Structure formats: C-alpha cells, structure tokens
Amino acid sequence: MMKALEGVRVIDLTQAYxxxxxxxxxxxxxxxxxxxERPGMGDQTRDWGPTKNDCSAYYAFLNRNKKSLELDLGSQEGKDIxxxxxxxxxxxxxxxKVGTMDKLGVGYEELKKVNPKIIYASISGFGLTGPLSKLPAYDIVAQAMSGLMSITGFEESGPTKVGPSIGDNYSGAYLTIGILMALYHREKTGEGQRLDVAMMDTLYSVLENAIVKYTVGGFVPGQEGNADPSITPFDSFQAKDGLIxxxxxxxxxxxxxxxxxxxxxxxxxxxxENNIKRGDNYLPGLKNEIEAFTKxxxxxxxxELMVGSGIPFGQILNVGEVSEHPQTKAREMLVEVDHPVIGKMRIQGVPIKLHNTPGSVDMPAPLLGQHNEEILAKLGYSKESISELKDKGVI
Ligand SMILES: CC(C)(COP(=O)(O)OP(=O)(O)OC[C@H]1O[C@@H](n2cnc3c(N)ncnc32)[C@H](O)[C@@H]1OP(=O)(O)O)[C@@H](O)C(=O)NCCC(=O)NCCS
Known part of the structure; x- marks a missing residue:
C-alpha cells in the first residue's frame, strides 16, 4: 500500500534519541x-541497553525501517559519498553539537552548494543562536534548563525529571513537523531551507500555563504533584487498593x-461552583472530600462506577499492563519485527494513523553498515572500489 512520504529521500546523520x-x-x-554511521562504531545507541545477543534493543526499536551506511566523514572520500x-x-x-557538521566540512553552506533545494534540519540542545548555542546537551539538561523539572514531581521529591526523554521526543516531533512544513513550502516555491529546533526551546514551549502564571499571574509556579495546573479535580486519588x-x-x-x-x-x-473555585479550594478541602469516597x-x-458515569477515569497501569492491554492491541501499538540478531521482538507501533496511507513497521533496524554495498552500488561504485573503501576505513 502506498505511504504518504514515498519518494522522499532523507540523509540521516542523527544519533542518540x-x-x-x-x-x-x-x-x-x-x-x-x-x-x-561512523565506520566500526555506529550510532551511540548501539551501546545502549537493554541488549540481547549483544545487540541493542534500544537502537533496534528506534531505527526500524531505516538503512545503514557507514561513512567516515573525516575522509575526503567519505565526504564525496x-x-x-x-x-x-x-x-x-x-x-x-552546533558546529560539528561545519567542522567536518559538511555543514549547511557546503551541502546547499551541492543541492540548493535541500531541507537541512537540525536539533541541538540550545539552538543555533544565543549564548548557550555551542553547548552539548542530553534530555536531562533540557528538562532542567527549560523549567520543566522545577514544576514536575511533589514538593517533597524535589525537582523531578519526566520519566522518558520527552525533550528528545518533542524536539524530534517538532523537527518532523518542520520538515513537512519545509517540504510543503518547497513544493510551492522550489526553495529549500534550514531548520533549527532546540531542545530547551521545545520544552519551554510545552510548559503550558506555567509561563502565563509567571508573565500574567505574577508568580513563579512550583511543583503540583499529579494535580493539573488549570483543571480541578484532575489528580490521582487513593482507592482501597491503590491509586486511580x-x-x-x-x-x-x-x-x-x-x-x-x-x-x-x-x-x-x-x-x-466553578473550575477556578474548585482550584482555589482544592487542598486540602476538595481533595479530602473526594478521597473520603474513593478510599x-x-x-x-x-x-465501573466512574466509566459508567462518563467521567474520564484511569487505572495507573505499569508498562507490562499497558503493553498487554486490549486497547494497545486494538490500536496495533505493539508490533512484532524479526531482527536478524535479536530475533522476534515487540516494539512500539506507528502512532500517527493516516487512514488511506497508513504507516507501518516493515523492516527491522539495520545492522551497522548493512546497506553499504546496496547504496554505494546505486551511486555507481563497483565491487572493487567498494572493497577498496572498506580497506581504507572510509566505510
Ligand atoms: C549528543 C551530544 C551531547 C554528543 O556530544 P559529542 O559526542 O561531544 O559531540 P558530537 O555529537 O557533536 O560529535 C561527536 C564526534 O564524532 C564525530 N563524528 C560523528 N559522526 C562521524 C562520522 N560519520 N565520521 C567521522 N566523524 C564523525 C564528530 O566529528 C565529533 O568529533 P569531535 O569529537 O572530534 O568533534 C551532542 O551531539 C549534542 O549536544 N547534540 C545536540 C543535542 C542532542 O540531540 N542531544 C542528544 C539527545 S538524545
């Protein structure tokens, strides 16, 4: 079945998450x-756990459907390829890091000379401009520097990181959106462009009403546990046998x-009587009233009671429970791939559901350099020149 982005070719120099x-x-x-990927070592996630048969399941869930070409960008032959x-x-x-692609001689200005219509899309910790732009970052740095950690968790827990690396997820998702916008613009005008997403900007942009609490409300918001900053009641509550x-x-x-x-x-x-009043009088009054019942x-x-009454309700499932849940199955959110080293493994399915042109997981993640020959042959390299490149460590 046809897919929405068929015909789009992406040269993917990304790493980590x-x-x-x-x-x-x-x-x-x-x-x-x-x-x-760097010859002989590849993406840093090839070393990230969990592993099976010495192969990273982390790399494997994230890089499905992609091809792997080893390329030493420090060599002229690598750059030429x-x-x-x-x-x-x-x-x-x-x-x-900002500047690494330029240092290698393959930054935007160089690649634009080769293909003026190219869409060149970057994620960095802090963006291409500003005093922090050149600094390295991982998700935890972005969660800390964006204000997110300061409003997450409970007062007694101290600043808390959101479980998964959502600074990476959101910036990856923003980059996807930006690429689609740039493709649409190029479709109309023929013009390529540079695209710059920063993890700190990204998380700052999703702080929801925390920003207007500061700019309009005039105070610095803190941690609110599981309660929502703007809707009340919207929280976890104690039942006889756990939390809901x-x-x-x-x-x-x-x-x-x-x-x-x-x-x-x-x-x-x-x-x-209204949401604002419920928020003002939530602790300890309203929360106690509700828990006097839920306990x-x-x-x-x-x-049974809440769902039957049409009230948004949830059990707090663990990862095993949600993975086996009939809803997860019905939505095909856990799919099986047959990885050549790991074997059959279940990974996240496709969350963006296009009904006429659905996405799917068709190929397991590649082994390092699995597509070296295929890709270089398409570029016109002979078997002999490919093995020469291998001997020289270019691939
Ligand atoms: C992830 C990060 C912290 C890693 O930092 P780092 O390893 O110090 O720096 P870089 O990733 O820029 O570069 C790695 C090195 O590999 C080299 N390299 C990478 N791919 C290469 C290739 N194919 N061929 C040759 N060299 C290569 C680079 O030239 C660089 O060399 P250098 O250390 O001599 O400068 C950094 O890349 C970063 O801040 N990225 C932006 C934010 C981000 O996305 N973070 C990760 C979120 S999961």
Missing amino acids: SGPFCTMHLADHGAEVIKI LFKLVKDADVVCENF VLGVGTNGLWAKLCKAMGREDLINNPLY TKTKAELE
Whole structure:
C-alpha cells in the first residue's frame, strides 16, 4: 500500500534519541531514510541497553525501517559519498553539537552548494543562536534548563525529571513537523531551507500555563504533584487498593462526579461552583472530600462506577499492563519485527494513523553498515572500489 512520504529521500546523520525519533516517523511513513554511521562504531545507541545477543534493543526499536551506511566523514572520500547522496536527497537531518557538521566540512553552506533545494534540519540542545548555542546537551539538561523539572514531581521529591526523554521526543516531533512544513513550502516555491529546533526551546514551549502564571499571574509556579495546573479535580486519588486518576474539566463532569459519589450536595456548594473555585479550594478541602469516597472502593469498583458515569477515569497501569492491554492491541501499538540478531521482538507501533496511507513497521533496524554495498552500488561504485573503501576505513 502506498505511504504518504514515498519518494522522499532523507540523509540521516542523527544519533542518540532526539534526531532518530524524527527520522523514525519519516521512515514509518515511507520516506527512504539512509542512516550515516561512523565506520566500526555506529550510532551511540548501539551501546545502549537493554541488549540481547549483544545487540541493542534500544537502537533496534528506534531505527526500524531505516538503512545503514557507514561513512567516515573525516575522509575526503567519505565526504564525496555524502555529497553524492545529498545531490539526490530532499532532506538532511542531524543532531550533532552546533558546529560539528561545519567542522567536518559538511555543514549547511557546503551541502546547499551541492543541492540548493535541500531541507537541512537540525536539533541541538540550545539552538543555533544565543549564548548557550555551542553547548552539548542530553534530555536531562533540557528538562532542567527549560523549567520543566522545577514544576514536575511533589514538593517533597524535589525537582523531578519526566520519566522518558520527552525533550528528545518533542524536539524530534517538532523537527518532523518542520520538515513537512519545509517540504510543503518547497513544493510551492522550489526553495529549500534550514531548520533549527532546540531542545530547551521545545520544552519551554510545552510548559503550558506555567509561563502565563509567571508573565500574567505574577508568580513563579512550583511543583503540583499529579494535580493539573488549570483543571480541578484532575489528580490521582487513593482507592482501597491503590491509586486511580480522575480528570474533571467541566461543570457538567463535576456534577456527574458528585452524583457518582452520592454527594449531590457538593454540586452547588459555592466553594466548588466553578473550575477556578474548585482550584482555589482544592487542598486540602476538595481533595479530602473526594478521597473520603474513593478510599471506600477498590480500583475496579471505581472504574465501573466512574466509566459508567462518563467521567474520564484511569487505572495507573505499569508498562507490562499497558503493553498487554486490549486497547494497545486494538490500536496495533505493539508490533512484532524479526531482527536478524535479536530475533522476534515487540516494539512500539506507528502512532500517527493516516487512514488511506497508513504507516507501518516493515523492516527491522539495520545492522551497522548493512546497506553499504546496496547504496554505494546505486551511486555507481563497483565491487572493487567498494572493497577498496572498506580497506581504507572510509566505510
Ligand atoms: C549528543 C551530544 C551531547 C554528543 O556530544 P559529542 O559526542 O561531544 O559531540 P558530537 O555529537 O557533536 O560529535 C561527536 C564526534 O564524532 C564525530 N563524528 C560523528 N559522526 C562521524 C562520522 N560519520 N565520521 C567521522 N566523524 C564523525 C564528530 O566529528 C565529533 O568529533 P569531535 O569529537 O572530534 O568533534 C551532542 O551531539 C549534542 O549536544 N547534540 C545536540 C543535542 C542532542 O540531540 N542531544 C542528544 C539527545 S538524545
């Protein structure tokens, strides 16, 4: 079946998580993604756990549907091969430190000479401009520097990182969006361009109403645990046998919750009559009122009651439970691939569901240099010249 990005060619110089997360989405939707890796060592995630048969499952879930070409960009022959690839490509992606691509002699200005229509898409910790631009970063640095850690967790836990590396996820997703915007612009005008996503900007941009609390409300927000900064009640609550969550964002849902708890008296209580009042009077009053009820029921009893009443409700599932959940199965969010070294493995499915041109996981992640011969042969290199490049360590 045809995929949305068929015909788009991406030269993928990304590494670690943020950049590869972007090119994973492009590859899932049919772009040809050629991943350039350092000869003999490859992407740093090839060393990241968990591993099976000495092979990284981390690399394997993230780089499905891509091809791997080893290329020493420190050598002139390596650069020449990159230039040949870029000539026929639509997009170049990279997430080195700012300046590394220029130092290698393969930065935007060089690649634009080879292909003026190229879309050159970068992720960095802090962006191409500003006093921090040249500094290296991983997700935890971006979570710390963006303000995210200061508003996550509970007061007693101290500043807390969000579990997975969402600074990488969001910047990878923004890069994907930016690439699609740039492709659309190029479609209309023929013009390529540079695209610059910073992990710090990215996480700052998703701090939701924390920013207007500061700029409009005039105070610096802190940690609010599991409660939502703008909707009340929207939190985890104690049941007889563990925690559950409820999200009650409107007065209509509030009335439903009060009825479900047998507390119609609370519906028109002036302390709780609208969202703002419920927020102002949440701790300890309203939370105690709700928990006085939820503590008398098991999680399963609450699920039946709340779901039956149309109230947004969730059990707090662990990774095993969500992976085996019928909803995850129905949405095909866990798919099986047959990896040549790891064997059959289950990995995340495709979350962007295009109904006429669905994305899919068709190929396992490549072994290091698995597509060296295929890609170089297409560029016109003979068997002999390919083995010469191998001997010289260019590939
Ligand atoms: C991830 C990061 C911290 C790693 O830092 P680093 O290893 O010090 O620096 P770089 O990734 O820029 O460069 C790695 C080196 O490999 C070299 N290299 C990488 N690919 C190469 C190739 N194919 N051929 C030859 N050399 C290569 C680079 O030239 C550089 O060499 P140098 O150390 O002599 O300058 C950094 O790349 C970074 O901040 N990236 C932007 C933010 C980001 O995406 N972070 C990761 C989120 S998961």
